[in-house]
Amino acid sequence: MEAVYEKYFRDNLPHIWCPGCGNGIVMSALARALDKLGYPQDDILLVSGIGCSSRMSGYMDLNTVHTAHGRALAFATGAKVCEPRLKTFVVMGDGDAAAIGGNHFIHACRRNIDMTAIVINNSIYGMTGGQFSPLTPTGKRATTAPYGSIDRAFNLVDLAKGAGATYVARGDVFHAAQLTNLLVEASRHKGFAVVEAVATCPISFGRYNNIPEPADMLFWLRDNTVTVQQAAKMSDEELTDKIIIGKHFETEAVEYCEEMARLLADKQADNEKAGDENEV
């Protein structure tokens, strides 16, 4: 095992994930990102929801909390407001973040609290046996959509941007080195950063969609991703079914913890003034 993985992983491997599961690739990308960022491990908080991907909090040697399905961002918000020094990462599945946790997701974006939300999008409810999620592409099969899903999927990048996130990127597990760089950039960004990590679930997605081999799922990503720069020169028709990877959006806005500190300081000053006046 590379030293960087050894440093950031606990001593409880092998993990529970199926052979060839993309979650492991995301976890190693995150370990390399943390190494580049160089934060002391004690200053990092990793919060996860429930799902295969959310098992990550059990394997990484950081301050970790494994919370409730869809609620990881609410737990993380509470922790971050109390301890703004914590460099905070939140790992969620596509079902976790966009279905049951969809409301938490958009409101965390709107608040612009300083943390990095990593949505591991394997297009499926992996843990519970392959039900389709709001990120399952139209036409793809799931146990609950045996003839292909007729739903339109969310575009998570557009959703996050529309809801007010101030950094939005998408990476994937084939382009694992780029995913690391996006995670680094997202964490350095001050405010709510969203990184959609398009991942592979050979068992609950691949098997139902004619790509049961883990390596073929990676090659599928290689052949169906285009960069933001390439996409800018392509027509909508050419971009049908393509996954656009890279940094999509970054802007600045008031950050929630700073606003909270400012408000508390203002009120404290007001109270002290009122106290002084009462004494006279």
Place this chain on the structure above:
Amino acid sequence: MGKKFEVVLNAKTCKGCGICTALCPKGVLKIRPDGKAEVAEPAACIGCQSCSLHCPDFCFEIKEVSADD
């Protein structure tokens, strides 16, 4: 001669998913009869790290070895 690399593979945690063997550009890695990966052509490794970046079970360590080793 170019750089040389040593491929360390921890077969204990290997789940035999076949990602490394499919992605290695130099055919260094093979699947053994028992389903686990092995380093079949160590001298062919170019140190691209693709196996280590993509192995979902973190089985690899790619070490650069100096020419006089």
